[in-house]
Amino acid sequence: MKLLLTGVLLGSASWSSAAPKALLVGIDGAQYERIQALNTPNFDRLYINRAYTGGIAGESSQQSTYSGPGWSTIVTGNWVHKHQVTSNSSGLANPAYPSIFKRLKQANSNLKVASIVNWAPINTQFFTNDVALINKVQSGLSDTNVVTEAISFMNSGGDFTFVHLDGPDHAGHSYGFGSSYDASIMTADQQLGQLLNAVEQLKQTTGDDWLVLVTTDHGREATGFNHGNQTFGEKTIFIASNKVLNQEFSQHVTNLANTSFNNIYGYAAQTSITPTLLRHMGVEPQLSWQLDGLPLIGNLGVRKVMAGTNTDIAWYSDSTGTVDIYRNGTYVDSALATSPGWNDPATVQGVPDYSLVLNNTPVSYRGALSNVDITAILNWSTSRAYFFRSDNRYVRYNKTTDQSDSGYPADITNSNWPGLGNYKNLITASFNAENGKSYFFLSDGNYIQYDNATDKADAGYPKPTNNTNWSGLGNYAQDIRATLRWTGNKVYFFFANGTYSRYDLVNNSVDSGYPKPVNNSNWPGLGNYATEITEAVKWSNTRAYFFLSNQRYVRYSITNDSTDAGYPAAVNNTTWPGLLNP
Ligand SMILES: [Zn+2]
Incomplete structure (x- = not known):
């Protein structure tokens, strides 16, 4: 008993001085089902669940399941209607919705931030101006060199590190699903293991508070060769974490207004990655940022926001609290979190941007277009x-x-x-x-x-x-x-x-x-x-x-x-x- 008490006291003392650190590992075109089926001992060190990309089909958030839109959603917390990266040949992302790189630097310019990628356009095409603000930017590296450079950056005191590995997407486009693709998943698992080992070592030597998230930009169609469209396979991504995340990550909700693609919208959205990382880093998402995603740690905001059957907005919540509703940044109404949704009584010209705030956690939703010709x-x-x-x-x-x-x-x-x-x-x-x-x-x-x-x-x-x-x-x-x-x-x-x-x-x-x-x-x-x-x-x-x-x-x-x-x-x-x- 005495030992345990001492341990708790020592523990809390070291936690209070622990700095938040984060590593985001992106593995291009990695199919969730193959990771689950194969021997992937390093993924097994993490909590993992299915998630979705491609926005909500038929709504203004719908986006192609290509790399450009997918990675842009991952690093901004917004769908294509905001970041405007519609394809792999798009130019700069919409600067009105900055990436996590810029958000972190704006919050604290002393943070050491890196973006180390195999697929160069993330750094050189979509977020060129944002990564110009950060400490280490490397583009077009081999996966092996991405891992080496990322470990070196983390060991030198890096606070937030984004890495992009390309092996599985390359194997998929070349060979489809099969032994080569599976081998590429297992190689990525080994590379993930090197990164996780480096984080473990840093946790022990520094006592810092590390969040590691692993994800992918898109899934693949049935043959594994292609992607880009709205199918269950292509919309399927995964999110893996070294920390226990909240229910938005772990609970699959099935009684939603939109049950398409086997209730895929009941899983976490790709937009939740950036808000999760920001909250962990102590940079609380602001209403004015209009992030489409909900943090997967800490307080739960309004979940699963989508078009309703009989209301402009439908959502899901287990909370007994009250939702404050904003339209284009202005407070307009409140509703019980347990209600199924909300109808805007006003005639809105254009596309309304709604923000819903519950438990001090905002989430945004771009409504349907009306009355603009x-x-x-x-x-x-x-x-x-x-x-x-x-x-x-x-x-x-x-x-x-x-x-x-x-x-x-x-x-x-x-x-x-x-x-x-x-x-x-x-x-x-x-x-x-x-x-x-x-x-x-x-x-x-x-x-x-x-x-x-x-x-x-x-x-x-x-x-x-x-x-x-x-x-x-x-x-x-x-x-x-x-x-x-x-x-x-x-x-x-x-x-x-x-x-x-x-x-x-x-x-x-x-x-x-x-x-x-x-x-x-x-x-x-x-x-x-x-x-x-x-x-x-x-x-x-x-x-x-x-x-x-x-x-x-x-x-x-x-x-x-x-x-x-x-x-x-x-x-x-x-x-x-x-x-x-x-
Ligand atoms: Zn691809």
Whole structure:
């Protein structure tokens, strides 16, 4: 008894001086089921459970089960609708949602932080600016060298170390599931063992408080060769820990609003890794950070947040406490944690970002889009387009990478669109005339001529859209809903009543015989949507897009002069990444 007491006292004395340290081991493309099936003695030293990636299919968080989106979710605690890394060829992640590297350095610049990776784009493509702030950055190393460098960094006093190993993903792409893949898992297990041994040694010599998490970016489809889609195998990841974690890690919840993929959403999400590491490091996740994930240590916040069947938000909680609900950072309501969800009584324009706070633990959820349409589009160049939205904001779109540039949407002001700012709520259509001028049409029957080279509205505008300025359009001045710069000298104007006119930019007049109805013989495939067109754009010499109300669009072949098969489709983060972001 006396010995035990002494031990407790000594123990608590050394714990109080223990510094938090963390190691995050990422093993690319490692299938949970193979780790469980094989002899992996070093994984056996850890607690492990299934988890999921890919966001929630069909919601704004849905993301491809590729490495770029997966690792970006792991190091930010957010899904693709926030980090905006949609593919392996994406550029910089959205700086509005920093990585754990930057979060740690912002909290305490003295922390020693490393990112040591085999797959270079994590450091060199997505989080280049964030890792510029940290102490050790190595990219493109062999797995063997990753382990050596990580141990060296930890031994030199490193506080947070991220390592990325690539063996299993490489084996999977080369050989599929089978003996080579299994061998790569066992090799990764040996490398994990070296890292765990180094941590054990440091714990004994320093008394520091180490959290080790191990995870993967994505699972694989049935053959093991591929990944990227939304299937149970590809969405399956794992989280392993040297510490006992909370119920969000250990409890599989099965009575959720969304039971897809064998109740995969009842497991922990990939977004929980960064909040867990931050909390362990003493950097408590803040509401303003809008993290989608919940820490797997300490107090439980609201769990399993998703779209409800009859409510805007559904969640799971065993707590008897009260949930404080914020929309876009502003408190709006409270609800019992035991209630199944919450309905937003307000009509929200755009995409609402909700934060739910329970037990001083925030978790965020980006709701469904509502009430934002594309009102005008300028095809600015072969690589850039501008989209104007009904919430008076605009998005710069990179046509080469096929995604919105980071930092958008932005407000339409007289500084970014000189001469347009006062009319932002009236813009109903626009086109680039391809002669150095662009035109904006306003719902009050006026228009603005914009000079592309000087990037500002010409003096003297707005002017009336009458038969002097736009011969043949005067009677429709307040009814223009969409414009489509076509090939040659032609521009199509679409009107609210489902008709359209063709305008000749050289004759400065509507061609004879117009307006005509938008039907399936004049515009094959568009006839059913004649009064729902909100804007159109010529994307290239062979392709145009029509945007429809309620966040839909149609791809139109200029070559075939017909709608492509499979349209209308939804405007979302897969089809138009970032275009409708809040
Ligand atoms: Zn891969």
